[in-house]
Amino acid sequence: MKWTPFLLVIPAVGYIIGFSFFPTIDAVYLSFQDPHGGLSLHNYQELAYFNIGGSVLDTVLVTVGALAIQLGLGFVVASVLSREFFGKKAVSTITIIPMGVATVVAAITFSFIFETSGGYANTILHSLFGANVDWYSTSLSSLLVVMLADSWKNTPIVSLILLAGMSSIPKELYYSASIDGAGPLRRFLYITLPNLRSFIGVALILRGVQEFNIFALPLILIGDHPPLLTTLVYNLYTTTFPEVGLALAAATVLLGFILVFMGVVIKLTGGRSS
């Protein structure tokens, strides 16, 4: 009898291991194979010709930038929604809507907003300041467009997590702090932030891993220039298929960064919290 629950879990665990663990190990193993079937670093040396350094840098930049925007906006949304006011329900409904918009649709909408000629962002800038911006003139500004689009789509999930954290903080802490004379900023720094540590950690891991994997948005908004790790993998995969070694080497680099990132965040925000 005791074994029944255990047996029930096995199919799901087996499925995940079979479809996720084995292909991952397979991918890493194949990436170290040279065209003649021997083990070597051949694919990794080859990657140097495809600006792998630039892709790593761009990927880290997008990850850090998008996480910063999402955490910042997430805090704003969560603070507003943690108060009581008339119309709160409507606002909280609005903040969930982007979760229902497909990533591809978000990408296309933002590509129309940030078009260089005929874009809605330029309409606004033009009518306000008479200015016109070429959003894709530098790789930094192109990446900024990607970060903004991604943040629009994904701030809701961050604010949901932060809101869950904020509602777990006892209100008495804030009352006694304000009696002791702490202003809003100090209350935020000394009460909200420390108590939210594990929630921020969850949001960072959940979103950070997805940020490293960001694929549809940059593919649609900027193609593969400047390249991110995922668009580089995809580009190498489609151009060299059925030889997949080179693409898998780039994919392995991506995997390495994700594992390091997860380790760092878990370490920083304390995996063993209550």
Place this chain on the structure above:
Amino acid sequence: MKWSYIGAIIIGIYFLFPLYVLFLLAFNQPDYTLLARYPTLIPVSITINNLAVSLQGTAFIDPLIKSLETATLVGIITLILGIPAGYGLSRLPRGLAYPILVLLLVTNMMPAIVIGIPIAVEFIKLHLFETVEGLALAQTLITLPLATFILQGTFSSIPGDLENQARIDGAGLIRRLFSILLPIAAPGIAAAFLISWMFSWDEFTYAILLIPFHSTLPVTIYSDVTRGNLLAGVAFSLVFTLPVIVLTLALQKYLRGEYLAGGIKG
């Protein structure tokens, strides 16, 4: 109080503006949107011509059916694997259930583009490449851990006494499952199904790797837009988005931070 309203207004504009742009693109004449140097921010020439032209013919039907099939299949596979797993985990001792849940959620973080390429190579050999079944099997990787987690929570909230009572009365596992557990867990099961369905509906990476040619809607919209078929892309996007927004709002009470946070916090 005042700050709440200012914040709420800014948030409202930020979250709604892109959708408003999509609406303008879909319902304004192209002269004022796609073809204009500075597209207007107000609806000046409402027309349904854009949608009518783009949605007639069959170009749109095939990907729509593929998306519907895949998403439904993903929901079904997820429940077939996820209900037993969720129930099993809820009845296992915590010290055992927790590491298994963490294992499931961590594998969920493996990049699709890393896993997708070896799977594609394998699927070509197994004749699962370019099939709805193959894609659904891959997408279930993303949905199963989350669904298992939701279902584990749902089954945990059913008191063990209720089940023990039935067991004493002589009801076997199957009998208990259908007459007690599943009816009580129905809302959680529905949520797990719909969340899986929505994930699949939106999924892009596995779709473009495993069904690159006659694909689901997201990939079709992508190729329409890259081929310069912009109005079709916008029209498909709108059709593609509306049902999911409705679903999201219907599911609002299940989209809770506690669910997501609890998984890692424990």
